[in-house]
Amino acid sequence: MKLEHVVPWGRTLEEYQRMFNLGEEDKHKKILGCGDGPASFNAELTQMGGRIVSIDPIYQFSKQQISDRIEQVRPIIMEQIIQNKGAYLWNQFESPLHLEQTRLSAMNHFLADYDKGKVEQRYVHGSLPKLNFADKEFDLALCSHFLFLYEEHFSLQDHIQSITELVRVSKEVRIYPLLSLEGTQSNYLTSVIEHFERLGTKVGLEEVSYQFQKGATKMLVILANE
Ligand SMILES: C[S@@+](CC[C@H](N)C(=O)[O-])C[C@H]1O[C@@H](n2cnc3c(N)ncnc32)[C@H](O)[C@@H]1O
Numbered sequence: 001m002k003l004e005h006v007v008p009w010g011r012t013l014e015e016y017q018r019m020f021n022l023g024e025e026d027k028h029k030k031i032l033g034c035g036d037g038p039a040s041f042n043a044e045l046t047q048m049g050g051r052i053v054s055i056d057p058i059y060q061f062s063k064q065q066i067s068d069r070i071e072q073v074r075p076i077i078m079e080q081i082i083q084n085k086g087a088y089l090w091n092q093f094e095s096p097l098h099l100e101q102t103r104l105s106a107m108n109h110f111l112a113d114y115d116k117g118k119v120e121q122r123y124v125h126g127s128l129p130k131l132n133f134a135d136k137e138f139d140l141a142l143c144s145h146f147l148f149l150y151e152e153h154f155s156l157q158d159h160i161q162s163i164t165e166l167v168r169v170s171k172e173v174r175i176y177p178l179l180s181l182e183g184t185q186s187n188y189l190t191s192v193i194e195h196f197e198r199l200g201t202k203v204g205l206e207e208v209s210y211q212f213q214k215g216a217t218k219m220l221v222i223l224a225n226e
Pocket residue numbers: 007008009010011012034035036037038039055056057058126127128129143144145146
């Protein structure tokens with residue numbers, strides 16, 4: 001991955017809690033954050049005593065490189081959001097400015113934790129569909145705003161391989177959102193569900209309390225076979 005192809009943009013622990021219905025019991029689990037990028041989820045959860053490893057291809061870059069790239073892409077992303085304002089629900093964020101401030105604060109929190117987290121192997125350079133972890137090393141794998149959302153760049157086969165890999169390394173997998181960037185249900189969702197049902201894997205949709213992209217109200221939950 002080249003730095004000029006990276007579009008860093010990260011969410012907070014509070015958003016992860018609502019996107020994935022994370023309860024008290026989940027905070028004690030060993031968690032894999034897949035495609036966490038510059039989210040502050042890892043930094044905040046670690047500060048609260050959680051056990052978490054995040055993987056992302058951007059973790060091959062230095063703190064300075066990621067920070068510079070955030071500054072480059074920030075006005076472009078904000079311009080797109082303002083042009084597309086009607087596609088989002090403006091209740092948790094009052095305005096695009098409020099959204100930008102929240103995202104920047106999350107990404108600054110990530111950057112402040114990044115070098116320490118790399119030493120502690122909480123930020124690991126890695127990419128789906130192949131992960132360098134042992135079978136069932138994690139209790140819970142979370143994937144926010146990568147699978148399904150970027151279906152244009154990742155085929156159905158890539159999705160099935162990636163989720164198969166997440167189920168290999170984790171007892172449970174939760175994925176959110178299930179819409180593409182167009183704002184409609186991902187073309188791959190039904191085929192992915194059918195694929196895992198055929199294998200006898202427990203797979204289903206669960207309502208969540210988070211919604212920013214309009215209509216993004218559900219997560220996919222997959223439970224690995226015993
Ligand atoms: C829109 S960001 C979401 C960041 C974070 N999960 C959040 O919700 O705030 C998508 C992330 O997916 C990462 N990504 C891209 N290709 C990937 C791959 N093959 N495997 C895992 N992550 C990938 C990107 O580097 C980026 O950080």
